[in-house]
Amino acid sequence: MNSTTSSIVGALGGGSGVDMVKLAGDLSAARFAPRIAQLEGRAEQLDLRISSAGALKSSLTQLASALGERIRTGDLAPRIAVGNAAVATASVSPGGVAEGSYSLEVTRLASRQMLALSPFGSAQDPVGEGTLTFRFGTVDGGSFNEDAARPVLQIAISASDTLEDVARAVNLAGGSLSAYVANGAEGAQLVLKGQDGAMNGFTVEGSGASASGAPGAGNIDYLNWNPATDSGQIKAAAADAAFTLDGIAMTSPSNNVTGLPQGLNLVLQGTNAGSPTALTFSDRGPQIESVVNDLVLAMNDIAAQLKQNADPLGGELGNDPGARTLKRELAGLAGRTVMPNAAPGAPRTLGDLGLVYDRDGTFRLDTQRLKNTLARSPAESTAMFTTGFHGVYASIDNLARSAGASMNPGSIGGSVRRYTAQREKIGEQLTDIAIQQDTLRSQMVKNFAWADRNVAQSQSTLSFLQGQIAIWNADRG
Known part of the structure; x- marks a missing residue:
């Protein structure tokens, strides 16, 4: 009950003694009750259909996912x-x-090039201002063949930068080189490492302000290296x-x-x-038998679910086109070719692996046929269990994807989409009815309040007349 409309009625008078607000609410509810009941009943049916179709779609998706995972990383993964x-x-x-x-x-x-460059007295010694340029390519004995398509790496060195600063700058450059300073018997040496592979050899060239024709520690070109002038700095070659x-x-x-x-x-x-x-x-025959047996059990669960939901006498999907399509797909599954490029005599269908679809809509495993196939064609049977374009997984995955295609009106996914759209429309209709009902109730409250005021005025007039008549009668007596 709305407190505002109650106060309006109270202000106008309650002469009739009737709860006008409740009366308006009851009458407006009664006006729309049949339509609301009809829509809510239809909504309940649609909810059941959405749930049933969605469960079928989910079961197929889960089966395909579990089979794929078993092939990729489970007991069917190649060992x-x-x-x-x-x-x-x-x-x-x-x-x-x-x-x-x-x-x-x-x-x-495969190996990487490693250089231990000319030694310094300390890792804290400055190396000299300039630029270090690294070129990449193939080191072959005393020659270097640069890869012209590969960009050079250049690192700017300031006058105050030490050997440790240079190592840090190489690592921060984000290229294909790494560096550290090794303190060995000869002193502090900058160690540079490339990546594996013959094309990842490299040279070092120092140039700039501190470069000298006769380089020594403190001159940037003291860090130079190329295979033609190597004097033992190369510790490992790229190969x-x-x-x-x-x-x-x-x-x-x-x-x-x-x-x-x-x-x-x-x-x-x-x-x-x-x-x-x-x-x-390793031979995967026992694993294949286990997987096919589990597949039959899973398909029977889906078939039973479909049979119950698509029962023409009371099933939620009794006349559903998606359910009918899925029935046909399951019926033809055993005979479907899953290995189109199989050699003559090699297994091509799920039926060759022993899968049988009976007339009662259930699956069973012909164990002897499966054993015969595995004994006759072990490699070809194993090849049926991959996650490629063809094979058992592809067949089940395609079935799940086809059934779940929401844009196909003849699929389970299409049914879910259609029923969901119908359910949303009913929700919108119920919202519209609620607005109409509230509008009618408000109008009735106003009308009843006006009537109640008139009744109160009439009662007041009647009371006045009754009092006057009583006075006249007393005077006459």
């Missing part, structure tokens, strides 16, 4: 054994299909890793080797020239 663990570790990129075995022989690890994979010679600027056939990756750790080691992949 590679390196015969000589001191030589390398190995892994397979997501979506890779590395299988079988490989021979690996590492003859050289690419060199190895053979299945007898094929390869190089890499880094010991972290990627881009190898079938998604194979290597981290080289040691050399084994003349003694190749084997990279072998």
